[in-house]
Amino acid sequence: MTASIVVSDREETAQRLLASSARKSYDPMVEVDWEAPIPDDKFGLTPEWSTLYGTALWDEMTEEQKIELTKHEAASVSSVGLWFEILLMQMLLRDVYGRDKHSRHVQFALTEVADECRHSVMFARAGERLNMPSYGPHPAIHKLGRIWGGFFRGANAYASVMAAEEILDMMQRDFMKDERVQPVTRTVSKIHVLEEARHIRFAREEVGRRIEGASWARLQFERLNTAVVVYFVMKSMIRKDVYANAGLDPERAAAEAKNNQHYKDTVRTSGSKLMQFLDGVGLVGGPSKRLYKRVHLL
Ligand SMILES: [Fe+2]
Ligand SMILES: [Fe+2]
Structure with missing residues (x-):
């Protein structure tokens, strides 16, 4: 199995990433202007990323309704990011528990935490600032996360982490550049994209190292596990209650969002880099493909 990325020495990578963190890291409590007014005429996120963009319902909505919906969607996305980060921090801390603390690898993992x-x-504060509910994933998925968080390790842990980070990244790269979007979303996205680039590099190489030489059975296990996590992250991204909270007919909105071809295409196009990587390391195949298809990544 050849990884589609160059996997360098673990210590070398960590050393490079540590140097990069020392050069450029942000303190969002200082960098983000939390007191800045929230303009009425800016979207919560890039409208083309709205789950309703391109539907008949979207065309019927007023500008205010579109703005309100995208604010709820932005809060949902960042709250899911926050949930996943908590799981990720647990995983990283467990992973370094028994390792040499003098190694650059452990020191970068701690920097990532x-x-x-x-x-x-930052995500919590952004949702609060936009005056949005604290969404998080569906309660059943939240509960599953608590159980699964305890087992989460190995190649699929890094693969799922990287997948979740890439999924967030593909949206936030659009949000940060978009002048139609709320300044708070843009700044938060920019900080996140810049710092996550290191995490993605770290995780990608770890996946490469840990999957190399895996047996057939282990590969099947890692494939399925990664796909299940990606499936739940994608499914959780936008909570169904955003529609009612934005004042829309929740049944109609959910039905139109479910069949929204524009959204499916956007996810597939933006997710192609992630899928290419997963495929390159052998993590796409068998039943896992069905799960990726169901969340429109394939
Ligand atoms: Fe993050
Ligand atoms: Fe991260």
């Missing part, structure tokens, strides 16, 4: 800590506070 510190980044995620700041990100989680």
Whole structure:
């Protein structure tokens, strides 16, 4: 199995990433202007990323309704990011527990935990600032996460982490550049994209290292596990209650969102980099393909 990325020495990678963190890291409590007014005429996120963009319902909605919906959607996305970061921090801390603390690898993993800590506070504060509910995943998935968090390790842990980070990244790269979007969403996205680039590099190489030489049975296990996590992250991204909370008919909105071809195409196009990587390391195949199809990544 050849990974589609160059996997360098673990210590070398960690050393490079540590140097990069020292050069450029952000404290969102200082960098984001939390007191800045929330303009009435800006979207919560890039409208083309709305689950209703391109539907008949979207065309019927007023500008205010579109803005309100995208604010709820932005809060849902960042609250799911926050939930996943908490799981990720647990995984990283468990992973370094028994390793040499003098190694650059452990020191970068701890630096990543510190980044995620700041990100989680930042996401929480952004949702609060937009005056949105604290969404998080569906309660059943939230409960599953608690159980699964205890087992989460190995190649699929890093693969799922990377997948979740890439999924968030593909949206936030659009949000940060978009002048139609709320300044708070843009700044938060920019900070996240910049710091996550290191995490994605770290996780990608770990996946490459840990999957190399895996037996057939282990590969099947890692495939399925990764796909299940990606499936739940994608399914959780937008909570169904955003529609009612934005004042829309929840049944109609959910039905139109479910069949929204524009959204499916956007996810597939933006997710192609992630899927290419997963495929390159052998993590796409068998029943896992069906799960990726169901969340429109394939
Ligand atoms: Fe993060
Ligand atoms: Fe991260």
